[in-house]
Amino acid sequence: MIIRARTVVTMDGAPIENGAVAVLGNRIVEVGRFDDVNTRNAGNTVDLGEQLLLPGLINAHCHLDYTGLRGKIAPQKCFAEWIRAINAEKAKLSPDDYLASINEGFAEARKFGTTAVANLTAFPELISEVQPPIRTWWCAELIDIRAPERATELIHAAIESLRSARPEPVLSKVEGVAQWGLAPHALFTASRDLFRRCEQMAQRDNGLLTTHLAESREEMQMFRDASGPLYEFIKSIGRPINDCGNETPLGLFVGALGDRALPQWIVAHLNELAESDFELLETFNSRFHIVHCPRSHNYFGHSPFAFDRLRSLGFNVCLATDSLASNKTLSLFDEMRAFQNNFPRVSPDEIFQMVTVNPARALRSENALGQIRPGLGADLIAVPYSTSTDIFEQILAFDAPVSWEMVNGNT
Ligand SMILES: [Zn+2]
Numbered sequence: 001m002i003i004r005a006r007t008v009v010t011m012d013g014a015p016i017e018n019g020a021v022a023v024l025g026n027r028i029v030e031v032g033r034f035d036d037v038n039t040r041n042a043g044n045t046v047d048l049g050e051q052l053l054l055p056g057l058i059n060a061h062c063h064l065d066y067t068g069l070r071g072k073i074a075p076q077k078c079f080a081e082w083i084r085a086i087n088a089e090k091a092k093l094s095p096d097d098y099l100a101s102i103n104e105g106f107a108e109a110r111k112f113g114t115t116a117v118a119n120l121t122a123f124p125e126l127i128s129e130v131q132p133p134i135r136t137w138w139c140a141e142l143i144d145i146r147a148p149e150r151a152t153e154l155i156h157a158a159i160e161s162l163r164s165a166r167p168e169p170v171l172s173k174v175e176g177v178a179q180w181g182l183a184p185h186a187l188f189t190a191s192r193d194l195f196r197r198c199e200q201m202a203q204r205d206n207g208l209l210t211t212h213l214a215e216s217r218e219e220m221q222m223f224r225d226a227s228g229p230l231y232e233f234i235k236s237i238g239r240p241i242n243d244c245g246n247e248t249p250l251g252l253f254v255g256a257l258g259d260r261a262l263p264q265w266i267v268a269h270l271n272e273l274a275e276s277d278f279e280l281l282e283t284f285n286s287r288f289h290i291v292h293c294p295r296s297h298n299y300f301g302h303s304p305f306a307f308d309r310l311r312s313l314g315f316n317v318c319l320a321t322d323s324l325a326s327n328k329t330l331s332l333f334d335e336m337r338a339f340q341n342n343f344p345r346v347s348p349d350e351i352f353q354m355v356t357v358n359p360a361r362a363l364r365s366e367n368a369l370g371q372i373r374p375g376l377g378a379d380l381i382a383v384p385y386s387t388s389t390d391i392f393e394q395i396l397a398f399d400a401p402v403s404w405e406m407v408n409g410n411t
Helices: 034-040 064-071 077-090 093-112 124-129 148-163 191-204 217-225 229-236 251-256 273-286 296-299 306-314 330-342 348-355 359-360 391-396
Strands: 002-008 018-024 027-033 045-047 052-053 058-063 114-121 135-142 178-183 208-213 265-269 288-292 316-319 380-385 404-406
Touching: 002 034, 018 034, 018 093, 027 034, 034 058, 045 148, 058 093, 058 265, 058 316, 058 330, 058 359, 064 077, 064 093, 064 114, 077 217, 077 391, 093 114, 093 135, 093 217, 093 288, 114 208, 114 359, 124 135, 124 148, 135 148, 135 330, 148 191, 178 191, 191 208, 191 251, 208 251, 251 273, 265 404, 288 359, 296 330, 306 316, 316 359, 316 404, 330 348, 330 391, 348 391
Parallel strands: 002 045, 002 052, 058 114, 114 135, 135 178, 178 208, 208 265, 265 288, 288 316
Antiparallel strands: 002 018, 018 027, 052 380, 380 404
16 A cells, blocks of 8 residues: 655654655555655555645553543642542442543544553553554553552562453564553552562563652652651551652662663653752663653643753653543643643654654664654554644644544554
């Protein structure tokens, strides 16, 4: 099949005017000017006309479990209150509600041009009942705050559920990359032992590792100062507090990491950093990728995200939606605009990389996803060509369901 569009935005060199992409099965086999691609490849031509053909977008951090909580929780005065509020909402939901929520989330993500997602789920046991319409790294979100002695059992049960993911791994797997992950929830809900065991399991079976870190001021207060509402809340439910009062969340996290040969982490947030943390970050920039969730960030009113400093330290920064318990849509176009609003000096081109090339790297799939080039998976989307302004400005301004999409060679 040959797909022609007014402009092909490859993210692998300059956009190609009157471009085309040849797809064979689920792979891209050629990219170039339409006339050249058409001469060398047989097959049907799908002419998208006045459209921009883009790599499918990649959401490196979301929780589709909570799609049904859109608009249900108003911003709270503190993070601990928000945790109480979401727990109260969750108590009202049945497994069927969660399944509906997850399916609704997948449909919405795809509608807005997302073709791959790292989805943290608190209910790995539901995975076998879902048929994702996009590439999915199911990541089991693990919490052992009430039973730290059962960390190993918890991981094994989660891995068992992750193995039941559909479609069959042979269909969903990006070449050579295991498509699952473990997500110890956060330092305040997952024990150090759980973090270490997740690292070992992920290394053994080539899975992803992801967590929430340094998200709120209260998390900083809890660990560094042994005080504040999150500290009091966590203490009240019986979590040991002997790791509080010394180090920042980042300091504790890097202290818990195993040796350098272990897999990299995808770290969501890093909103609250002390000056000493930046010295640590210089040493650890190869150990993790960072995911920033601009609209969730705005919803909570966290301290300004230290994008410039993190970028200058060499971190791979991705944009993601987080859950609809703290966001309004699962559109990465909306997320790019929110980021641009907060960081107007960052170029639209660089912002687009943060939902394509950068998350592909975080998912260890830079040779499979995130660009349009021969050999990569055929994950493509199209948006209307609107004006003669900069191509990347046009992409960021796009605010509707995408007009065409292909995931793994299927439209
Ligand atoms: Zn999250």
